[in-house]
Amino acid sequence: MLNIVIFGAPGSGKGTQSELIVKKYNLVHLSTGDMLRDEIARGTDIGRFADTLISKGNLVPDDLIIKMISAKIDERKGDCNGFIFDGFPRTVAQAEALDALLASFGKKLTLMLDLRVEEPLLVERLLKRGETSHRADDNLEVIKKRLQVYHEVTMPVIEFYKSTGRYVAVENCTTVEEYFQSIVQLIEFSICGF
Secondary structure, three states: EEEEEEEOOOOOHHHHHHHHHHHHHOOOEEEEEHHHHHHHHHHHHHHHHHHHHHOOOOOOOHHHHHHHHHHHHHOOOOOOOOOEEEOOOOOOOHHHHHHHHHHHHOOOEEEEEEEEHHHHHHHHHHHHHHHHHOOOHHHHHHHHHHHHHHHHHHHHHHHHHHHHHEEEEEEOOOOOOHHHHHHHHHHHOOOOOO
């Protein structure tokens, strides 16, 4: 079973690359952002609570995210080749919880792909996305806050995965296709060792 964390700052291309990886390897895409946006759109208690945090660029508490991810893994574990985790883990506590969660299902994480993109390009991408998607969190003030939270809270997750030998950096390429080909080579190397 192939289980991948796709990691990177907001606007690094996690969603785009996740879709391509899902198609190639028949994985289930678990995007915490998509899950939370669905809860917000449906007006659930979780959605209303999450919206108060997300709209200001803050993270939703670990326990709530872990509970949502656990339910999705349990629901889909028997009908896929593995999972790609997009937007999770965002804290070291979440990374540790993911390892424990996968172990409870007799699985483990294969690798963490860190999509590396320069910050000015991230801001440009997010502003452009905000113009087309009308996401409330894609405006300059919230983008700056999200990037600050990413650097302060989320970046330590990289050290966690480096210390376990599952970290792989993917430098930004000029096209989506080049980026994807680099990712495929890294995944194949981690699976086969060549």
